[in-house]
Amino acid sequence: MVRSELIKRSPLRILEKAMGGSLGRGRIGVLASRKGVGKTACLVHIATDKLFQNQPVIHVSYSSRVDYIINRYEDIFREIAKKRNLESAVDVHDDIIKNRVIMNFKQDGRQVDQVLNSVRAMTEHGRFPAEVIIVDGFDFVNADFAEFHKFHDFAGQIGAEVWFSASLRGDEPIFDEWGFPEVLKPFDADIDVLITLGYKEDSIRLHLMKNGDKDVPGELSIRFDPKTMLIAE
Amino acid sequence: MFAEITRMRNIGISAHIDSGKTTLTERILFYTKKIHRIHEVRGRDGIGATMDSMELEKERGITITSAATHVSWKDHAINIIDTPGHVDFTIEVERALRVLDGAVLVLCSVGGVQSQSITVDRQLKRYHVPSIAFINKCDRIGADPFKVREQLVSKLDRNAVLLQIPIGLEDKHLGVADLVSMKAFYFEGEEGRDIRTADIPKELETEALKYREILLDAVSMFSDELMVAILEDHVTEDLIRDAVRRGTISLKLTPVLMGSAYRNKGVQPLLDAVLHYLPNPAEVKNTALDLDHPGQQIELDPDPSLPAVSLAFKLEDGPFGQLTYIRLYQGAIRKGDMLLNTRTGKTIKVGRLVRMHADRMEDISEACCGDIVALFGVDCASGDSFVHPSLNLTMTSIYVPDPVISLALEPVDNKASNNLAKALNRFTKEDPTLRTYVDPDSNQTIIQGMGELHLEVYIERMKREYKVEVETGKPQVAYREAISRKMEFDYVHKKQTGGSGQFGRVVGTVEPRPDGTNEFINEVKGGRIPKEYIPSCEKGFLAALKQGPLVGFPVVGVRVTLLDGQAHAVDSSDIAFRTAAKDALRGVLRKANPQILEPIMKVSVDGPTEFAGNIFATINQRRGMIVSSVEDGTYSRVDAEVPLSEMFGYATILRSLTQGKAEFTMEFLKYGKVPASIIENLMEELRERRKNE
Numbered sequence: 001m002v003r004s005e006l007i008k009r010s011p012l013r014i015l016e017k018a019m020g021g022s023l024g025r026g027r028i029g030v031l032a033s034r035k036g037v038g039k040t041a042c043l044v045h046i047a048t049d050k051l052f053q054n055q056p057v058i059h060v061s062y063s064s065r066v067d068y069i070i071n072r073y074e075d076i077f078r079e080i081a082k083k084r085n086l087e088s089a090v091d092v093h094d095d096i097i098k099n100r101v102i103m104n105f106k107q108d109g110r111q112v113d114q115v116l117n118s119v120r121a122m123t124e125h126g127r128f129p130a131e132v133i134i135v136d137g138f139d140f141v142n143a144d145f146a147e148f149h150k151f152h153d154f155a156g157q158i159g160a161e162v163w164f165s166a167s168l169r170g171d172e173p174i175f176d177e178w179g180f181p182e183v184l185k186p187f188d189a190d191i192d193v194l195i196t197l198g199y200k201e202d203s204i205r206l207h208l209m210k211n212g213d214k215d216v217p218g219e220l221s222i223r224f225d226p227k228t229m230l231i232a233e
Numbered sequence: 234m235f236a237e238i239t240r241m242r243n244i245g246i247s248a249h250i251d252s253g254k255t256t257l258t259e260r261i262l263f264y265t266k267k268i269h270r271i272h273e274v275r276g277r278d279g280i281g282a283t284m285d286s287m288e289l290e291k292e293r294g295i296t297i298t299s300a301a302t303h304v305s306w307k308d309h310a311i312n313i314i315d316t317p318g319h320v321d322f323t324i325e326v327e328r329a330l331r332v333l334d335g336a337v338l339v340l341c342s343v344g345g346v347q348s349q350s351i352t353v354d355r356q357l358k359r360y361h362v363p364s365i366a367f368i369n370k371c372d373r374i375g376a377d378p379f380k381v382r383e384q385l386v387s388k389l390d391r392n393a394v395l396l397q398i399p400i401g402l403e404d405k406h407l408g409v410a411d412l413v414s415m416k417a418f419y420f421e422g423e424e425g426r427d428i429r430t431a432d433i434p435k436e437l438e439t440e441a442l443k444y445r446e447i448l449l450d451a452v453s454m455f456s457d458e459l460m461v462a463i464l465e466d467h468v469t470e471d472l473i474r475d476a477v478r479r480g481t482i483s484l485k486l487t488p489v490l491m492g493s494a495y496r497n498k499g500v501q502p503l504l505d506a507v508l509h510y511l512p513n514p515a516e517v518k519n520t521a522l523d524l525d526h527p528g529q530q531i532e533l534d535p536d537p538s539l540p541a542v543s544l545a546f547k548l549e550d551g552p553f554g555q556l557t558y559i560r561l562y563q564g565a566i567r568k569g570d571m572l573l574n575t576r577t578g579k580t581i582k583v584g585r586l587v588r589m590h591a592d593r594m595e596d597i598s599e600a601c602c603g604d605i606v607a608l609f610g611v612d613c614a615s616g617d618s619f620v621h622p623s624l625n626l627t628m629t630s631i632y633v634p635d636p637v638i639s640l641a642l643e644p645v646d647n648k649a650s651n652n653l654a655k656a657l658n659r660f661t662k663e664d665p666t667l668r669t670y671v672d673p674d675s676n677q678t679i680i681q682g683m684g685e686l687h688l689e690v691y692i693e694r695m696k697r698e699y700k701v702e703v704e705t706g707k708p709q710v711a712y713r714e715a716i717s718r719k720m721e722f723d724y725v726h727k728k729q730t731g732g733s734g735q736f737g738r739v740v741g742t743v744e745p746r747p748d749g750t751n752e753f754i755n756e757v758k759g760g761r762i763p764k765e766y767i768p769s770c771e772k773g774f775l776a777a778l779k780q781g782p783l784v785g786f787p788v789v790g791v792r793v794t795l796l797d798g799q800a801h802a803v804d805s806s807d808i809a810f811r812t813a814a815k816d817a818l819r820g821v822l823r824k825a826n827p828q829i830l831e832p833i834m835k836v837s838v839d840g841p842t843e844f845a846g847n848i849f850a851t852i853n854q855r856r857g858m859i860v861s862s863v864e865d866g867t868y869s870r871v872d873a874e875v876p877l878s879e880m881f882g883y884a885t886i887l888r889s890l891t892q893g894k895a896e897f898t899m900e901f902l903k904y905g906k907v908p909a910s911i912i913e914n915l916m917e918e919l920r921e922r923r924k925n926e
Binding site for chain 2 (some may be wrong): 095
């Protein structure tokens with residue numbers, strides 16, 4: 001399969017269809033689940049899909065080591081290339097990784113301002129024209145709305161779409177009666193799209209819980225496959 | 234004699250350049266009574282540290298070549314190799330690691346794990362060298378050994394465990410609290426020679442107990458006995474030491490010690506730790522390659538009564554001739570013994586056998602397996618194996634990377650010209666990553682190496698040690714050519730000009746190989762090309778790959794498959810098929826969409842976070858690709874892939890943009906395609922360059 005066909009046939013097109021298009025510049029999407037369900041892998045799959053489309057990605061990580069994240073990208077690329085029998089896979093790989101930068105921050109004492117300054121330095125001084133920013137490991141439990149809002153402003157300023165992962169921990173209940181994560185409620189105003197991941201009959205299903213002001217379908221027809229670490233139909 | 238090997242340690246001191254390893258080595262030599270006065274690296278007395286034997290190193294405050302030295306500590310013999318920290322000289326580090334059984338990884342308590350520490354760590358892991366960490370400079374402002382231990386875990390993925398905690402930091406750094414004996418050590422008397430043992434200060438008791446708990450928890454997994462003792466509450470120092478030792482030798486644990494070598498604190502406990510936790514030569518498995526049975530490895534036995542096996546890992550030219558440092562793996566060597574150099578096949582007689590202390594030497598009559606000693610006046614190259622004449626073994630060759638940069642040299646006068654040859658002859662024997670040849674077209678001497686600084690240091694050494702003044706050209710990058718398309722070929726070489734003719738037909742395919750190596754596959758069936766001419770075809774193909782179709786650089790990453798052909802009963806010959814193959818390939822390479830490849834370096838830049846923007850900009854301006862940036866407190870590290878051709882003079886630019894606060898390391902990563910946007914100009918420049926050569 002050639003690259004353009006692979007993009008067309010990605011299961012992420014199903015997600016986009018449900019959302020009425022891609023997340024969009026200046027908007028914020030959040031992928032939320034309990035720990036260990038596969039948020040990071042889903043984010044990396046979304047990022048890899050953007051890379052296939054020639055969109056530069058900055059992957060901001062608060063938790064994992066750089067080599068661990070790079071391995072995640074490598075594994076997911078390998079899986080996709082194998083599954084879709086991608087033509088000239090080595091060349092495609094070399095081409096897309098040029099559009100990916102990983103920025104790792106220690107959460108303790110790292111203020112959002114400092115992180116955003118560094119990301120801005122990467123886009124301006126490093127002339128890296130990021131269209132997508134992935135933020136993995138942001139601590140929603142201890143963060144306040146003002147800090148999160150800075151990301152929203154920043155996304156608008158540089159014209160990038162920003163995807164967060166949110167780890168749902170803390171006291172029960174984790175979700176309210178509508179299935180909205182309690183921990184994310186203080187940030188609701190700035191979250192444009194919310195997708196949750198949860199177990200259902202031995203598989204991990206994706207639920208579109210918020211999509212701007214639009215009606216949402218809830219459970220999607222895509223799932224996360226923990227074997228391949230890919231979002232699948 | 235065999236008992237002695239258990240009382241022997243071969244250790245390296247590996248570190249980042251400014252973490253103070255030379256000062257530490259100096260203190261070790263002082264406490265083990267090898268020297269009588271301490272000299273600082275950039276000392277006011279103008280003498281310089283004892284291990285830094287070369288003038289240039291003294292001047293630059295860095296250590297370039299490693300000198301081996303032998304010391305005694307508490308009834309044990311320790312051979313220490315002082316290793317350079319700069320990545321351009323890592324062949325020295327790699328060689329040292331190859332012959333050592335353990336290492337002390339020195340880290341600065343302020344700078345922590347920096348890019349060079351990461352390089353050194355990678356090398357230690359590659360050679361499976363057990364190591365202990367020493368966090369130095371605890372007297373400096375901003376010292377934080379706890380943070381450095383965390384970095385050992387987070388950045389180097391080591392199971393690092395504190396064996397000590399500091400008693401005071403910065404200007405209040407007085408000593409260390411030992412978590413094994415739960416005692417405080419203070420270093421008093423002249424140059425900290427006298428250790429006063431006391432109870433751990435009251436205010437540190439809780440902290441010491443907390444870290445001892447962590448220590449016991451971490452090391453108990455290496456000893457069931459200790460685990461039981463912890464449960465039954467009768468833990469002894471010996472039980473803890475034994476568990477730490479097991480963990481360290483199995484490469485699953487890194488004990489962490491600390492102090493300030495400059496302030497004479499913590500050095501003696503570090504020496505004790507070397508004895509306690511690093512392996513003796515008999516505890517390390519070493520193998521040799523059997524030259525009679527290619528591919529077969531033979532495990533060496535550290536038994537002095539067996540035939541000798543040793544490796545020459547370091548050459549030095551002194552006023553009395555060439556000094557060859559060897560590591561003995563099996564058997565013993567005595568004065569007058571005969572040894573076989575398995576590379577040259579020549580047998581040598583052991584004349585003088587010496588033990589080295591930096592610049593001084595001691596004559597000895599014999600050396601036993603496990604030891605590191607030096608031979609005098611032996612003509613050999615670094616990496617040669619010396620064995621008992623009854624054996625035909627070679628020690629596994631040390632990994633030698635290909636050079637990536639070259640420089641043309643022009644001696645200023647005739648005298649310089651003669652000495653240049655002498656100097657290069659010695660340097661290339663000492664350092665396998667330095668290569669040299671005379672360009673047949675320009676008649677210029679070309680030296681090749683691993684980086685700008687690598688070559689600069691040799692130019693300096695020529696001047697100082699051989700009085701050779703040379704003019705140098707611009708450093709040139711070693712480009713390569715590659716193809717990007719599979720193509721078929723069918724070529725007939727036919728010549729009929731009187732006498733016997735030449736005839737050979739070759740049919741096959743060429744295609745790119747992603748791993749960058751060349752490969753020849755013969756799939757000719759039914760004797761269409763007689764068997765005896767297949768090697769001729771291979772030689773012809775190889776000859777064609779030496780000069781690429783675009784500018785004439787070697788072609789890499791090509792698979793040639795020979796599928797069919799034709800021979801003539803009279804006119805076919807070795808030369809006919811060689812020519813056919815060479816011309817066939819030359820023709821088809823042109824059509825297979827050839828490309829120029831350039832060396833891409835893995836570059837790591839460390840600096841204060843405030844300069845991150847500047848660092849990003851320098852990488853971007855150099856056609857670099859930023860792979861990642863890691864921010865940890867006020868420091869950040871940027872890892873990038875940058876074409877070597879863009880890295881000339883980077884050190885100066887980086888210094889000026891960051892007020893000298895950032896530093897970088899680089900090493901060869903891969904060959905990558907030159908981007909289309911600059912290919913035309915580059916091709917023009919390269920063709921011009923080759924025309925002028």
